[in-house]
Amino acid sequence: MKDRLQEITEEQIVTSLKQKNRDAVGILYDKYSSLLFGIIARIVKSDETAEDLLQEVYVKVWKNIDSYDPSKAKLITWMGNIARNLAIDKIRSKEYKNSLQNRDIEDYVNIIEESPAAAFNPEHIGVKDMINKLTPEQRILIDMVYFRGFTQAETAEKLGVPLGTVKTRIRTAINNLRDIYT
Amino acid sequence: MNTKEYIQSGVLELYAAGALSDSEAREVEAMAAQYPEVQAELSAIQDALVSYSASFKKNPNPELRSAVLNRIDEIEGISSTNILSIPEAAGKSNTIGTPGNNSFNYVQKPARFNYLMAAVWIFLVLNIIGNVYFFTKLKNTEEQMAGVVNENNKMKLEYEKIRLDMDKKSTDMKMVMNRSNKIVDLKGMEIAPQSFATVYWNPNSKKVMLNVNSLPMPPADKQYQLWALKDGKPIDAGVFDMQPGTGDDMHMMPVTIADADAFAVTLEKKGGSPQPTLTQLYVMGKI
Incomplete structure (x- = not known):
């Protein structure tokens, strides 16, 4: 099949x-x-x-x-x-x-860490490697924007960091992801 | 614009991750549409994010597969032309009412107006034709109706006549059928040998009925008269008229006869005579 x-x-x-x-x-x-x-x-x-x-x-x-x-x-x-x-x-x-x-970011971090899919996915080789390439901080960042739909400004406010920092961190995180696939 | 700088600014990553506002997102889309190297970079970023998403793979309810295919069948069955416009890949903007759509509407408007006018005219003409047709039909129907009413009245009269006739006949019948009746055959005399009549006389009720089987039509100034005879003495039993062509010549005579041994009919002047004119004796019969 x-x-x-x-x-x-x-x-x-x-x-x-x-x-x-x-x-x-x-x-x-x-x-x-x-x-x-x-x-x-x-x-x-x-x-x-x-x-x-x-x-x-x-x-x-x-x-x-x-x-x-x-x-x-x-x-x-x-x-x-x-x-x-x-x-x-x-x-x-x-x-x-x-x-x-709405859940707090703290709750959300727990969700990511508890998620079985994030830890094990037997069908997908290298997933664990991929996730491990990201720091917990980067994972939260990507989850906030990609899976929770926060804008750059909202993310900056929630995390208490400058707007530019959010931009830089996301770019770094995605570059890490791209490394795995190229 | 230096595309390399643009690529390295990190805005493409923000866009791909969905972290830009709508207006910022549209700028990125415009850039990607204009510069292929920007588009290529954006695609690579998006691929990476989708690949990352693969780590969260989750199997939906197995029944969903057929539900999806059923939805597709439904769409194809109901309408295959209803295509929603959605933005390009990763697009956030809604493109409702593009200039192309608007101009299409404006072109269509006068044509639709003409069709509407034509439809109104056709409707009016059909309406007038219909009115004339139905008016004529109504007239005809009214005439027919009058005819039918007339016919109905005639029938009523006819019926009334028949009913009266019937009443008389059934009375006659009862009279004729009475078992105590004496039935007397009156035979033609020399003056009219073909003539023939019958008398029904009931000695109990003393009523007399005459049935004219055959008698010549009398002249306009004359009438037949019936006589009862007792011991050779004539007793007036009343005059009667002939009803030509009806075949109905039963006469309930307006007298009572207490006793008789013969009956006879003579032709007399109108209204009858006190004594019978024996030269005008038409029929006679003994009991």
Whole structure:
């Protein structure tokens, strides 16, 4: 199963999607649903909401595949951004804010450290290495902006550091991540 | 602008991580669209973040796969043209109402107006034709209705006549069928040998009924008169008219006859005579 999926190139999937081939959605689901679900669930912190949003991601991919430009981004990156944007929009919405009380950063640090996915992921070789490449401080930083949707200014305020420092630290953290993948 | 400096400023990382305000994000998008090296750097950053996200992989409920495919089928079944515009990868801005969309609307407007006018005219013309048609139809119906009412009145009269007739007939019938009746055949005399009549006389009720089977039509100034005979003495039993062509010539005579041994019919002047004109004896019969 896994081998078969990897044989199909991203280009073929995109072509099939543009031809409105429903099977392509199935392939995309098998390939990326756990990654996208991971992103969404980490942002909205509710599996139920995350499942609703995951459906929306695939609907958006189906409807908007013509606006995807392969020269600009990998398909998974494009999809990942759709997933993140949907999830961030959700937690910024009024109804969601009311239903979920905001947690302190201290709580949030605990969540990261407790998260089993962060510590073990048997399917993903090198994940532990990757996480370890980041300092706890960097991990919190990326989580705050990427998974909690804080702006640069909000992050600076929460952490009590200057705006420029947030910028520098994020750049360093992402550079560390890039080292692993290049 | 020096793109190298721009890349090293760290703004691309902030953008990819979603930490920029909307206006700042749009600046980055504009830069990436303009400079391919900026776009390439941005893509690499985004890839790294998505790869990092892979460390949080989580399997959704297995049933979700078919739910997703069902949603796709639903979309295709209901509408395949309803395409929402979403921003490019990592885009935050909403592009509702692009200039292209607006100009499309403006071009469409006059055309739609013309169609509307045409529709109004067609509606009016059809309406007038319809009114004329239905008015004519109404007129015809009214005429037909008058005819039907007239016919109905005629039928009522006819019915009334038949009912009266029927009443008379059933009275006659009762009379005729009475078992104590004496039935007297009156046979034609020399003056009219083909003539024939029947008298039903009930000695108990003393009523007399005459059935004219066959008699010549009398002249306009004459009437037939029925006589009862007792011991050769004639007793007036009343005059009667002939009803030509109806075949109904039963006459309940307006007299009572206490006793008789014969009956006879003579032709007399209108209103009858005190004594029978024996030269005008048409039919006679003994009991």
